[in-house]
Amino acid sequence: MGTSEKAGAVPANGAAPIQRFYSDRSWIEGAAEEQLTFVAGMAGVSSVAAFPDLHPGKYGPVGSAILADRIYPQLIGNDIGCGMSLYALDLPARKLRLDKAAAKLRQLEGVWTGNAGARLAGEDLPTDLHNQALGTIGGGNHFCELQVIDEVTDGALLEAAALRKGDLVLLVHSGSRSLGTAVFGSVLDRFDGLDPNSPDGKAYRAAHDQAVRWAALNRELIAERAAKALRCDLRIVADAPHNLVEDHAGGILHRKGAARVDQALVPLAGSRDALSYLLAPCREQAEALASLAHGAGRKYDRRSMTGRAGGTRSDRDSLGRTSFGGLVVCEDRQLLIEEAPAAYKDPAQVLKDLQSAGLAAPVAALKPLVTYKKAVSDTLESARQDKRRRLWDRRAKR
């Protein structure tokens, strides 16, 4: 980086400034800090913002926003366009039976049989673009959760969104499935980044932008499938993608698990056994790069969860229920363990840090009722794999 007029904002070592929006009360791994430092030193990076959900990722710190003069596809990774959508349901909460709702949500399993071509065309996408996966949640940390508006902290803002305490909502976390994987796969040898104005940069950006629109449509279709299964209507409250590149302040902003704040309300996802929140973004701070935390953030990686949760039968059974009396639909045992609530940080602390940093204010807390992840039974092979990992971990501890 040269001695431009921006030199005053650049630390002596030439790395970009890192703005941290978390306190020492948040659980931040050393590896995530190292990744932040690495990313801030990458060529062309001018600004980095880190949020309290920060945790190490495969190619960089998840829970950060990175402004650069070029596109680094690895910072976005596979799941281009991944994000959170919140929908209001016109279903009376008092009529809801959780076990029946859980049974109905099982209809989310399998393919969606609607008119994919028409919906894709409506989003200005090719009518045959990856349509076999449309309307499906996927695996990992993706979910579709039925929630109830619990505590209200800003009644006026909630009312402005035509919501009130006791209303049922749907929080959908999903992305572009293997469409995004294919787009990332086409640039795997480009870790030095792409000039956004070069043919390669433009080609990536075009395919990326399609995956972003596909992912948003996918969340919409998942919500529609869920509402149809629950036999009610739905209305969108917010859609906040957190994994993509976009133009920002004359550069390329990489959202690496950092929610976009261009709407009145932004969802902050908790774990399935913790509250989620509806946030009102505060006046913009340039250093925050128009971003917020996207969730609680992982505390433990997937692999290490095998030794931490689901060790006994009763432990595994308890993973299917929540302390709120909620239900979890996830018949893949390995997934149930990897995504155990213990794998996640406390979303209330994430909220506190965002609040004290002056980035957002809570509007309402959302209580999980039914978390839908996967309704098909895990295979014999994945059970065997689970057992092998367990034995291996036990041996490693000696």
Next chain:
DNA sequence: ATGTAC
């Protein structure tokens, strides 16, 4: 994260 990889 993923119609994974053994």
